[in-house]
Amino acid sequence: MTAALGAGECACRHKATPRTAELQADVQKRLNRAIGQLNGVKAMIDDNRYCGDVLTQLAAVESAVRRVSEMLLAEHMRTCVVEEIRAGNDGVVDEAMELVRRFSK
Amino acid sequence: MTAALGAGECACRHKATPRTAELQADVQKRLNRAIGQLNGVKAMIDDNRYCGDVLTQLAAVESAVRRVSEMLLAEHMRTCVVEEIRAGNDGVVDEAMELVRRFSK
Amino acid sequence: MTAALGAGECACRHKATPRTAELQADVQKRLNRAIGQLNGVKAMIDDNRYCGDVLTQLAAVESAVRRVSEMLLAEHMRTCVVEEIRAGNDGVVDEAMELVRRFSK
Amino acid sequence: MTAALGAGECACRHKATPRTAELQADVQKRLNRAIGQLNGVKAMIDDNRYCGDVLTQLAAVESAVRRVSEMLLAEHMRTCVVEEIRAGNDGVVDEAMELVRRFSK
Numbered sequence: 258m259t260a261a262l263g264a265g266e267c268a269c270r271h272k273a274t275p276r277t278a279e280l281q282a283d284v285q286k287r288l289n290r291a292i293g294q295l296n297g298v299k300a301m302i303d304d305n306r307y308c309g310d311v312l313t314q315l316a317a318v319e320s321a322v323r324r325v326s327e328m329l330l331a332e333h334m335r336t337c338v339v340e341e342i343r344a345g346n347d348g349v350v351d352e353a354m355e356l357v358r359r360f361s362k
Numbered sequence: 363m364t365a366a367l368g369a370g371e372c373a374c375r376h377k378a379t380p381r382t383a384e385l386q387a388d389v390q391k392r393l394n395r396a397i398g399q400l401n402g403v404k405a406m407i408d409d410n411r412y413c414g415d416v417l418t419q420l421a422a423v424e425s426a427v428r429r430v431s432e433m434l435l436a437e438h439m440r441t442c443v444v445e446e447i448r449a450g451n452d453g454v455v456d457e458a459m460e461l462v463r464r465f466s467k
Numbered sequence: 468m469t470a471a472l473g474a475g476e477c478a479c480r481h482k483a484t485p486r487t488a489e490l491q492a493d494v495q496k497r498l499n500r501a502i503g504q505l506n507g508v509k510a511m512i513d514d515n516r517y518c519g520d521v522l523t524q525l526a527a528v529e530s531a532v533r534r535v536s537e538m539l540l541a542e543h544m545r546t547c548v549v550e551e552i553r554a555g556n557d558g559v560v561d562e563a564m565e566l567v568r569r570f571s572k
Numbered sequence: 573m574t575a576a577l578g579a580g581e582c583a584c585r586h587k588a589t590p591r592t593a594e595l596q597a598d599v600q601k602r603l604n605r606a607i608g609q610l611n612g613v614k615a616m617i618d619d620n621r622y623c624g625d626v627l628t629q630l631a632a633v634e635s636a637v638r639r640v641s642e643m644l645l646a647e648h649m650r651t652c653v654v655e656e657i658r659a660g661n662d663g664v665v666d667e668a669m670e671l672v673r674r675f676s677k
Contacts, residue, residue, distance in 0.1 A: 308442055309461060331669045459541045508603060515587050518644055542623070543623035
């Protein structure tokens with residue numbers, strides 16, 4: 258789950274088992290693309306572009322962001338949730354369900 | 363619906379009735395915020411931040427993008443769809459339903 | 468939109484242009500199937516059936532109900548919304564957007 | 573996860589840890605209500621009821637079914653997933669993610 262805080266470390270939480278370099282690179286690439294698409298939508302709005310085309314682009318951004326969430330949730334289940342359950346901290350299950358609820362809104 | 367193409371204009375479609383300056387400014391502000399949030403997620407991934415916190419941020423981006431889609435779809439219905447129906451082009455209704463389907467995925 | 472109330476008619480609203488017999492039959496068939504699936508889930512719960520199998524059945528019910536909503540929303544747009552816009556009652560557009568919002572939750 | 577098959581038992585899977593009587597009663601009550609609502613929609617279609625009212629009823633059914641899925645998924649995580657992880661069968665995590673994906677469609 259979260260690594261113990263070292264001296265002087267900020268209070269924000271960190272993963273005990275870091276994400277693989279490969280997952281990080283994939284996620285960063287997808288986030289960059291989503292940012293690019295959002296900048297594209299900004300330009301379309303400036304250019305008074307037709308609603309259907311703007312909405313199609315926004316739908317693509319939404320599913321790109323959702324895909325990243327799915328990847329990170331799956332990885333969270335495989336690492337943090339498994340580790341915490343094995344360590345006897347079942348509270349991680351309720352937290353995971355809360356993330357699933359938000360994820361499925 | 364879409365304005366007739368002037369000489370030399372690109373083939374992409376434009377709105378016959380432009381969005382108000384107020385709606386454009388609101389949408390641009392929301393898109394900027396979503397881009398900022400996505401950049402925030404990039405930094406969280408670099409910083410090995412805990413999954414729950416990253417997923418919470420991503421859920422916020424998703425609902426921000428969805429809110430923009432909703433605003434643009436509502437405005438599309440009030441302008442393009444009404445205009446086209448009044449002009450006898452009921453085809454705009456099927457296009458609107460296709461946008462609704464994608465919007466509700 | 469809604470037919471004018473005849474003497475002694477209940478206050479509930481009715482469609483001005485009735486749904487075709489074909490659409491009604493299709494919707495009734497789908498609703499019957501969804502009811503059958505829900506009764507199937509009731510039996511699975513009684514039988515202590517494994518969660519994955521029960522959740523798969525519930526997901527099928529949810530998409531069946533969603534499909535019926537989509538069919539009725541599309542038909543609503545093609546009949547009520549078009550009629551009301553042609554009659555100058557643009558208020559129907561805001562009502563349609565409210566239905567879309569609920570439909571896309 | 574699933575209880576071992578006894579002689580003559582059907583091939584379908586059963587939960588190792590049965591759902592509490594309380595959860596079962598709650599789920600059955602909600603399923604009965606959803607079935608009642610679907611029967612209500614059938615009557616509305618027969619009665620040519622206005623689209624907005626029918627769609628509102630269908631949206632209520634969809635969220636009722638979703639709520640049941642959420643309850644069963646949460647219970648699945650607290651029992652089957654925890655048990656299997658403790659027994660060293662991490663495959664249950666991928667199955668849980670597949671259920672989450674379907675649940676969030």
